[in-house]
Amino acid sequence: MxxxxxxxxxxxxxxxxYSERAEAQYIMTDQPDRLPAMRHSLAHIMATAIQRLWPxxxxxxxxxxxxxxxxxxDLGEAKVSEEDFNKIEAEMHKIIADDxxxxxxxxxxxxxxxxxxxxxxxxxxELLNDLKRAGTTVAKDLDADELGTIxxxxxxxxxxxxxxxxxxxxxxxxxxxxxxxxxxGAFKLMRVAGAYWRGNEKNxxxxxxxxxxxxxxxxxxxxxxxLEQAKKRDHRKLGQELDLFVISDLVGPGLPIFTPRGTVLRxxxxxxxxxxxxxxxxxxxxxxxxxxxxxxxxxGHYDKYPERFDVSSVESDDTFMMKPMNxxxxxxxxxxxxxxxxxxxxxxxxxxxxxxDEKSGELHGLSRVRALTQDDSHAFVRQDQIExxxxxxxxxxxQMYLTLDMPxxxxxxxxxxxxxxxxxPKLWQEAQNILQRIAREEELDYRVxxxxxxxxxxxxxxxxxxxxxxxxxxxxxxxDFVMPERFQLEYVDEHxxxxxxxxxxxxxxxxxxxxxxxxxxxxxxxxxxxxxxEQVRVITVNQEEATLNFAHGxLEQAKKxxxxxxxxNSNESVGKKIRAAELAxxxxxxxxxxKEIRTQQVVPRIRKDMVVIDAPVTLGxxxxxxxxxxxxxxxxxxxxx
RNA sequence: GCCACCUUAGCUCAGUUGGCUAGAGCGCCGCUUUCGUAAAGCGGAGGUCAUCGGUUCGAUUCCGAUAGGUGGCUCCA
Numbered sequence: 001m002x003x004x005x006x007x008x009x010x011x012x013x014x015x016x017x018y019s020e021r022a023e024a025q026y027i028m029t030d031q032p033d034r035l036p037a038m039r040h041s042l043a044h045i046m047a048t049a050i051q052r053l054w055p056x057x058x059x060x061x062x063x064x065x066x067x068x069x070x071x072x073x074d075l076g077e078a079k080v081s082e083e084d085f086n087k088i089e090a091e092m093h094k095i096i097a098d099d100x101x102x103x104x105x106x107x108x109x110x111x112x113x114x115x116x117x118x119x120x121x122x123x124x125x126e127l128l129n130d131l132k133r134a135g136t137t138v139a140k141d142l143d144a145d146e147l148g149t150i151x152x153x154x155x156x157x158x159x160x161x162x163x164x165x166x167x168x169x170x171x172x173x174x175x176x177x178x179x180x181x182x183x184x185g186a187f188k189l190m191r192v193a194g195a196y197w198r199g200n201e202k203n204x205x206x207x208x209x210x211x212x213x214x215x216x217x218x219x220x221x222x223x224x225x226x227l228e229q230a231k232k233r234d235h236r237k238l239g240q241e242l243d244l245f246v247i248s249d250l251v252g253p254g255l256p257i258f259t260p261r262g263t264v265l266r267x268x269x270x271x272x273x274x275x276x277x278x279x280x281x282x283x284x285x286x287x288x289x290x291x292x293x294x295x296x297x298x299x300g301h302y303d304k305y306p307e308r309f310d311v312s313s314v315e316s317d318d319t320f321m322m323k324p325m326n327x328x329x330x331x332x333x334x335x336x337x338x339x340x341x342x343x344x345x346x347x348x349x350x351x352x353x354x355x356x357d358e359k360s361g362e363l364h365g366l367s368r369v370r371a372l373t374q375d376d377s378h379a380f381v382r383q384d385q386i387e388x389x390x391x392x393x394x395x396x397x398x399q400m401y402l403t404l405d406m407p408x409x410x411x412x413x414x415x416x417x418x419x420x421x422x423x424x425p426k427l428w429q430e431a432q433n434i435l436q437r438i439a440r441e442e443e444l445d446y447r448v449x450x451x452x453x454x455x456x457x458x459x460x461x462x463x464x465x466x467x468x469x470x471x472x473x474x475x476x477x478x479x480d481f482v483m484p485e486r487f488q489l490e491y492v493d494e495h496x497x498x499x500x501x502x503x504x505x506x507x508x509x510x511x512x513x514x515x516x517x518x519x520x521x522x523x524x525x526x527x528x529x530x531x532x533x534e535q536v537r538v539i540t541v542n543q544e545e546a547t548l549n550f551a552h553g554x555l556e557q558a559k560k561x562x563x564x565x566x567x568x569n570s571n572e573s574v575g576k577k578i579r580a581a582e583l584a585x586x587x588x589x590x591x592x593x594x595k596e597i598r599t600q601q602v603v604p605r606i607r608k609d610m611v612v613i614d615a616p617v618t619l620g621x622x623x624x625x626x627x628x629x630x631x632x633x634x635x636x637x638x639x640x641x
Numbered sequence: 642g643c644c645a646c647c648u649u650a651g652c653u654c655a656g657u658u659g660g661c662u663a664g665a666g667c668g669c670c671g672c673u674u675u676c677g678u679a680a681a682g683c684g685g686a687g688g689u690c691a692u693c694g695g696u697u698c699g700a701u702u703c704c705g706a707u708a709g710g711u712g713g714c715u716c717c718a
Contacts (some may be wrong), residue, residue: 070713079644079645080645081645081646082645082646083646190712191645191646191712191713192644192645192646192712192713193644193645193712193713193714194643194644194645194713194714194715195643195644195713195714195715196643196714196715199714199715200715201642201643201714201715201716205643205644205714205715206644206714207644207645208644208713208714210712210713240652241652247709249691249708249709253708253709253710299718300718301718304718305717305718307716307717307718324718325718327718354718356717356718358716358717359642359643359715359716359717360642360709361642361643361644361713361714361715361716362642362715362716362717363710364711368717454718455718456718473717478718505718539677539678541675541676541677542675542676543675544675547675571674571675572676572680572681573674573675573676573677573680573681574676574677574678575676575677575678575679575680575681576679576680576681577678577679578677578678578679578680579678579679579680580679580680581678581679582678582679583679589678591677591678593676593677594677595677603678605678
């Protein structure tokens with residue numbers, strides 16, 4: 001394209017963007033619900049297009065999600081693939097161009113059911129029957145908005161349900177929608193995925209078509225650009241570029257191996273976590289990585305979780321397994337001798353690797369692996385010590401994430417009506433009350449998640465987000481009255497009576513692997529001094545002996561001060577070696593040549609994100625190295641050079 | 642495990658609508674150069690086009706299976 005053709009094209013584009021911006025502003029200020037309505041309307045338009053292309057399509061639900069919408073469809077033997085997106089989008093654009101109105105109307109519930117039968121929409125029929133019977137549909141993962149429910153006043157009051165019709169497509173739906181199909185903004189179909197009907201693995205699997213949608217094409221483009229940026233900081237990509245870990249087919253999926261650089265990250269994190277725990281009164285313990293399966297039959301995990309690695313023994317009749325967690329092991333330390341109320345709390349920590357046979361499709365880089373290392377701990381406490389211990393732990397968690405400069409979000413994971421939980425419901429209620437009170441008093445910004453508790457107790461789960469905004473659980477504090485019961489743990493109180501302790505489980509980082517995956521994306525590989533695998537790189541200007549000796553001398557000094565320093569004396573230009581150091585995201589780079597040898601001073605080049613002052617600083621070599629060592633020790637985020 | 646898609650050199654990617662010795666950049670190795678804060682020059686090595694099977698005169702290309710991966714679903718002690 002030459003200049004003459006490109007310029008008018010750009011001007012036209014600019015004009016479009018400008019007018020769309022103006023419209024977007026109007027929407028933002030006057031109608032805050034406009035965007036969800038647009039997205040929801042697009043879900044209907046997509047369904048309309050699909051119905052035209054596949055007249056036999058059966059529809060599930062099609063709600064609004066973050067950044068867009070989806071619709072679940074069942075095409076029987078036919079399957080949608082991403083290659084079909086062009087023709088679906090083309091059909092959608094036709095519907096949008098037609099600009100037909102969305103018409104709302106109501107039907108009595110029985111008529112609605114008849115409609116679903118007549119139009120051969122079994123999934124809609126099932127939803128309607130549930131609505132009729134229970135007044136709501138009680139399936140996880142279903143958005144009530146999608147179901148045409150009008151449930152104010154509670155259960156079993158549904159008489160009428162609402163429908164929306166656009167052109168030849170009619171759908172059970174509560175709305176709201178935009179006025180007509182022409183008013184839906186900019187969209188793009190993204191991908192197709194399998195999704196079980198009503199989120200249940202035992203149900204048939206439908207195809208879920210995802211789209212992103214925004215009020216204007218500029219915003220849509222911005223979103224797509226953001227996804228591109230996020231790809232660049234994907235921990236799997238950076239892990240390879242920065243030489244942090246490898247995943248080998250020979251070793252197996254979900255079993256990452258850490259390089260020297262990656263191992264520095266792991267060890268620094270573990271060191272920090274253990275420091276915090278030691279301050280909090282925790283003592284290190286250690287257990288082997290395999291155990292008799294009997295231990296897990298008693299704990300109750302054996303039957304609950306089939307995802308284990310069994311280990312067979314040639315010599316004995318016993319069966320063994322890799323440990324999938326640590327709590328049952330630690331109970332045996334407690335149980336090894338009689339305990340007095342004076343001994344409590346007993347606090348044990350262990351940073352150790354455990355093994356879970358995750359289903360293949362669930363593995364994901366470092367986020368979800370089959371060998372995971374936890375900074376785990378277990379405190380055995382009296383009833384009256386629970387609260388202090390939970391606060392003790394929350395203090396550690398706060399300090400960790402404050403130092404790392406990572407925002408947290410908190411779930412209070414409690415039980416639901418399900419009978420999958422072990423233990424006395426009264427104790428459960430008590431435990432949940434304690435956690436909720438603490439969450440409130442500690443001013444955590446939490447939300448309550450029923451059904452998310454462990455089978456042995458409620459939890460405070462703490463999440464951090466990756467580059468795409470996906471939440472990953474890292475820290476957790478869990479109350480447990482079940483393990484002590486199952487392993488018959490006791491202590492003797494001041495009246496010589498036998499009592500049962502409670503257990504408080506916790507992790508600060510959670511799985512080190514998962515934490516690293518999020519942290520690598522959070523920092524885009526620009527690690528703070530205390531974690532940086534290579535804190536300083538010395539770049540030699542030439543290969544002369546005096547220069548090499550000088551660089552070697554700096555390396556020896558760095559070793560004494562425990563500064564991680566590398567020397568690049570390769571036969572390349574200084575510019576190229578600087579570039580390599582920048583790409584490796586080394587915090588401090590010093591160039592070593594005749595000038596430095598003469599003055600015995602260096603001018604550290606500071607990684608851009610760490611610069612707090614502009615002027616270059618000249619320092620003596622030892623002074624510089626000591627500053628680096630101190631910054632690492634203090635775990636500061638930015639440089640003070 | 643389920644659905645859709647992907648797999649070409651160490652990395653990032655071209656390419657072959659089924660046809661002789663499969664290409665580039667970076668990286669690596671060698672030589673020249675001895676250089677001052679984001680890429681010096683020249684040369685070289687490196688690929689059974691994931692694996693196995695089928696169709697075909699002929700497969701890296703088409704089909705199937707397997708393995709690994711990507712995005713979801715389910716699960717996550």
